[in-house]
Amino acid sequence: MTEVEGLVNKTVELRYKSRRLEFDLSHALFSSFDIDVGTKLLLKETAQDPVIGAARLLLDAGCGTGVIGVALAATTPGSRVVLQDRDMLACEFSLHNCRKNGISASLFSLDGSVRGAAAAPTQDGKLPPDAGQVLIRPGILAEHDVITGYDAVLSNVPAKAGPPILTAFFEGCESRLLRPGGRLAFVIVNSLIEVADSWCAATPMRLVKRVPARSHTVFILEKAAVGTAAVVTAIAVMPSAVMPSAVTARPCESVTDSWTDPLSKQDFNSYRDDLPVYIRSDDVRPAGGYAAGINGFWGLPEFDTSSYATDLAIETLEHTLAGLSVRDFLVYEPGIGLPAVWAAQAFAPSAITAVSRNLLSLLATEHNLERLSEPRFTFFPCPATEIGKVPDLSVDCALWFCDEIPEYNYVNPTLFQLRRATKDGATVVLVGSAAAISRFDRARPNDMRRVSLKKHKGFAALVLAKIGG
Numbered sequence: 001m002t003e004v005e006g007l008v009n010k011t012v013e014l015r016y017k018s019r020r021l022e023f024d025l026s027h028a029l030f031s032s033f034d035i036d037v038g039t040k041l042l043l044k045e046t047a048q049d050p051v052i053g054a055a056r057l058l059l060d061a062g063c064g065t066g067v068i069g070v071a072l073a074a075t076t077p078g079s080r081v082v083l084q085d086r087d088m089l090a091c092e093f094s095l096h097n098c099r100k101n102g103i104s105a106s107l108f109s110l111d112g113s114v115r116g117a118a119a120a121p122t123q124d125g126k127l128p129p130d131a132g133q134v135l136i137r138p139g140i141l142a143e144h145d146v147i148t149g150y151d152a153v154l155s156n157v158p159a160k161a162g163p164p165i166l167t168a169f170f171e172g173c174e175s176r177l178l179r180p181g182g183r184l185a186f187v188i189v190n191s192l193i194e195v196a197d198s199w200c201a202a203t204p205m206r207l208v209k210r211v212p213a214r215s216h217t218v219f220i221l222e223k224a225a226v227g228t229a230a231v232v233t234a235i236a237v238m239p240s241a242v243m244p245s246a247v248t249a250r251p252c253e254s255v256t257d258s259w260t261d262p263l264s265k266q267d268f269n270s271y272r273d274d275l276p277v278y279i280r281s282d283d284v285r286p287a288g289g290y291a292a293g294i295n296g297f298w299g300l301p302e303f304d305t306s307s308y309a310t311d312l313a314i315e316t317l318e319h320t321l322a323g324l325s326v327r328d329f330l331v332y333e334p335g336i337g338l339p340a341v342w343a344a345q346a347f348a349p350s351a352i353t354a355v356s357r358n359l360l361s362l363l364a365t366e367h368n369l370e371r372l373s374e375p376r377f378t379f380f381p382c383p384a385t386e387i388g389k390v391p392d393l394s395v396d397c398a399l400w401f402c403d404e405i406p407e408y409n410y411v412n413p414t415l416f417q418l419r420r421a422t423k424d425g426a427t428v429v430l431v432g433s434a435a436a437i438s439r440f441d442r443a444r445p446n447d448m449r450r451v452s453l454k455k456h457k458g459f460a461a462l463v464l465a466k467i468g469g
Contacts, residue, residue: 004096007089007408009033016043016071023067023097027406029090030064038156038216039067042187045211045218046154051183055079055151059177061169062086062141066094066134068154073103073132081132082147084139086299086359088383092116094136105134110359110383112264137263138359138383142168143274146262149179155186162298163195168277170199174223181225183208187218268362268381275363287342288314293371294338297364302335308457310335313399313431314342316454316461321347321427326397330355330390330421333401337365343399344372353380353395355387357403387417395422402432402440411436411443419445424468427451434460 008024009032015021025032031039046052052072056079060069063083073081083094091107098105099118109115118134139145141158142165153173157166166188173184184205188196190212196219200207205221280303281296287306296303302310317339326347331339332355340352354365362381369379382389384403398418403410418428428448430440437453437460444450444464451463 004092007093007405009407014043014067014071017047017075019071019074021071021074021101023065023070024093024100025065026093027408028403029087029093035067036156037213038187038189039064041211041213041216042154042156042185042218043068043071045209046185046220049183049185049208049220051181051222052076052152052154052185055182057147057150058082059084059145059147059150059153061139061153061155062158063094063136064090064156066090066097066136068156069094069134069136070097070101070103072154073098073134074101076132079132081134082150083134083136084145086138086140087357088138088359088385089357091136091138092385094134098134098136103131103134105136106260108135108137108260108263108266109386110138110268110381112266114264115386135260135263137266140271140274140278140360140363141165142172142277143271144172145177146266146270148176150177150182151179152183152185153177154184157186157188157192158299159189159192160299162278162280163192164277165298166192166195167199170196170203174203174205178223180223183220183222185218185220187216189216193217271359271363272367275367278360278364285338287338288318288346290342290345292341292345292368294336294341294368295364295371297336297360299360300336300358300364302338306338307335309401309431309459310338312454312456312459312461313339313401313429316429316431316452316463317342317397317399318346320429320451320463321397324427327351328394328396328423329353330395330398331365331401332356332384332399333358333361333403334365335361335401337361337368339399340365341368341372343397344369344375344377347397349377349396351378351380353382353390355382355384355390357384359383387421390417390421392420393423395426397427397429398422399429400431402430402436404432404436411439415440415443415445415448418464419448419466422466424466426466428464428466430462430464431459434458436460437462 007026058081060083063085069083095107105118107116209220211218278297285294328351329343329349330353447467448464
């Protein structure tokens with residue numbers, strides 16, 4: 001939906017090993033004023049690790065703006081680094097920061113196509129000619145990655161992921177992602193240290209290093225080499241020096257020039273099998289005048305009850321569109337899918353389009369829609385970064401939960417997309433903070449007539465009608 005350059009809040013410098021790197025940050029993403037403490041700590045503690053330093057295939061899981069992955073690619077000659085995040089705007093920013101630092105990169109979309117690329121510089125001398133290559137893709141933390149055999153997996157694990165997701169990620173690294181002798185290096189906030197310590201005490205992986213700091217702790221573990229007896233290592237506080245490794249990094253013989261092929265065959269449905277571990281609750285939820293069985297999800301709001309914003313949105317839609325026919329319904333940032341589930345029952349539409357930055361939100365929405373007894377509509381998941389794929393003049397009704405980004409003019413791009421995608425005579429409902437909705441009301445164009453405005457507990461819902469030409 002937006003150009004990355006317009007979302008840049010600040011540019012910061014990072015010196016990692018022998019390289020000077022620059023990263024653009026954004027209010028729309030985690031850590032908008034500086035590279036966060038956890039990432040810096042993880043990079044410091046892995047900088048001299050012999051296995052990670054010699055790795056040829058690496059994964060930055062939950063990459064954010066790409067700091068860890070770009071630093072690895074810039075300082076690990078001949079490497080190939082996969083950057084993965086469920087926030088597709090974060091994936092776009094990672095590509096942007098690859099370009100900024102002269103790193104060769106490709107960004108994959110949800111349908112397996114290449115969405116964007118960054119070419120390595122030819123003669124500016126910033127990076128060695130054999131600097132690493134980067135592949136960026138949307139993904140969820142506990143997924144079955146289509147690429148395996150990593151020499152190293154690094155992650156500043158998200159604090160909001162939830163204990164079951166973190167455990168599934170750790171176990172997946174040991175069982176599937178890492179090659180024998182490979183290393184998992186992660187940093188975790190100390191509020192979740194019990195989850196990490198419990199898993200480390202049970203895993204057959206060898207604890208190489210555990211470095212506690214004021215707010216975070218870094219762990220480095222090594223998967224047993226082939227033919228090496230697995231030993232469960234008791235947790236102990238380790239000094240910063242890396243303990244000797246029983247194995248050395250092997251050349252990346254399994255990685256060929258066709259290393260991107262698995263992702264070209266991946267699509268939205270590829271993630272469905274990994275979704276059950278994210279389910280947090282299961283109950284019957286009221287949604288306006290309807291009710292439905294709904295699953296809540298780790299890492300998404302509304303896991304136990306609907307928000308005031310969702311309640312206001314559904315109430316407004318019921319009041320505004322009672323008795324009207326809606327064939328094509330669009331919801332922007334649907335959360336776990338409650339408004340889409342309501343619309344499926346209230347309108348019996350032929351198509352529901354869900355648009356979100358968050359891959360997990362799109363998966364959760366589809367999942368909860370499929371729980372309806374007789375779904376008779378087509379579901380279209382669309383990344384918010386690719387909202388241009390929604391056909392022009394195709395939507396009868398759009399429900400738009402505002403993505404309120406500080407110091408960014410999100411109003412005009414939003415109104416542009418709504419005018420482009422909706423049919424003449426369509427109804428648009430904008431929901432957000434009272435301040436944000438006031439901005440939309442003042443900026444609305446002449447061909448979008450105000451129908452009503454309702455406020456509830458700090459939120460507001462603005463109803464607009466698109467006037468035909």
